[in-house]
Amino acid sequence: MTDLDRSVVTGPASALGWLRDALWAPEVEVAFAPGSDGDRVFLARPSPAAPELLVPIRPARATATVARRVSDARSLGWRIHAAGLEVVAATGLMPRLAPERLLSLTLGAGADDPERSLPAFLTSHLGLGEGAYAVTLGGERYNRKPVLTLFDDAGRLRAFVKVGVDPLTDRYVTNEAHWLTVASESRDGIEAPSVQWSGRWRHHAVLVTTPIHPPRLPVRRSIERPPAGLVVAVASVTGPRQETVATSPVIEDAARVGGDRLLAARRRVLDRHGSIELAVGLWHGDLSPWNLATRRAGPPLLWDWEAAADGRPVGADLLHSLVMVSTHLRDERPAAAVERLRPDDLGEHQVDHRARSAALDLYLLDVASRDVEMVADGVDPALLPGIGAAALDRLVGR
Secondary structure, three states: OOOOOOOOOOOOOOHHHHHHHHHEOOOOOEEEEEOOOOOEEEEEEOOOOOOOEEEEOOOHHHHHHHHOOOOOOOOHHHHHHHHHHHHHHHOOOHHHHOHHHEEEEEEOOOOOOOOOEHHHHHHHHHOOOOOEEEEEOOOOOOOOOOEEEEEOOOOOEEEEEEEOOOHHHHHHHHHHHHHHHHHOOOOOOOEOOOEEEEEEEOOEEEEEEOOOOOOOOOOOOOOOOOOOOHHHHHHOOOOOEEEEHHHOHHHHHHHHHOOHHHHHHHHHHHHHHOOOEEEEEEEOOOOOHHHEEOOOOOOOEEOOOOOOEEEEEOOHHHHHHHHHHHHHHOOOOHHHHHHHOOHHHHHHHOOOHHHHHHHHHHHHHHHHHHHHHHHHOOOOHHHOOOHHHHHHHHHHOO
16 A cells, blocks of 8 residues: 555546546546556556656556667667666566555446447457556647557557547647658658558547657767758659749648747848749748657658758757757757847758858748648647747747
8 A cells, every 4th residue: 555545537627537548438437546447457647646758557568668668869868768768668677666656547348349449449340359458648749649559469569540639639649640641651861650541430530550760879969950861862752853932831821820029030031032033942830850860870860850840941950959958958048049030040951152041941830820721720838839829929029
């Protein structure tokens, strides 16, 4: 026993209540409670009271696999720590070492019905037997949604699953499924997950992708900029091709979203650069070290394509990566990170200084449009990282 309250943690405002609504039909009895008395038992991080990650305690191989999650953003010290956790997890001792983190799940009638239980639907569809799954809930953010890691009965990693929970995340999940499918036909210089299944379950979007296996040890010495050639590799999925600023989908999106300040920014970009031709293609939309793993042999691994879009300036991914590293890994304010961007940051991705200046302004307009649209759709501005607001300020002032 622990000193945690034994009451069921399924209130509508709790993370677990939110998860329950996403994975099971309303009529299925689902109860989470601290301890190990349920049908499935998880290690909850950081705690059962406020979980952001649920890790199955069995099979031990599955527990160890979750402990191994790495990306280019993870330092050598962090990876050494994770390797130690993996070794301990593989022994099956984790539940004994952290009993205060155990969270049990008890399921009632209907929990084995694929029509009423998403875990049952997934394990049945993929032939995983009883299977096991980890669940990433994450913290409060604008695109929060459950992400499941699926294992077979032996604890072998079999798939990752994203689950939409509202119109915004449904759009993101559907968009990622589309672009992963397109990218599967052209992947020179890049490796991404493959789509195993995509569709809707109880009116929400679901995407099942193949697992990817980042290297345990870091490869890049610096994560300030993406690996050489990666930005062009992403752009080459649909391009590169030439297009004027005036005909850019970024200009169209800003007009569709509207709002006085965004329309003023759009006019300013058109007045400055409307006739300039740019190299354009696909952009990942969230190119950052935590969505990327560089390897010594083979192209980089790149995941989380939910913000991908076509017709973006080649090099916009590089600009976004610079901002994300500054704000998320260096704790810099978004305004300072955005203000530091310069046309020459695009390097040879655009032909000359005029094109680089135009590409920079289109990037700023693009991220500003995304944020303005999300706020108009009801997203709390406090949940946004602030990059779009900073970009709008740079284009038209405060």
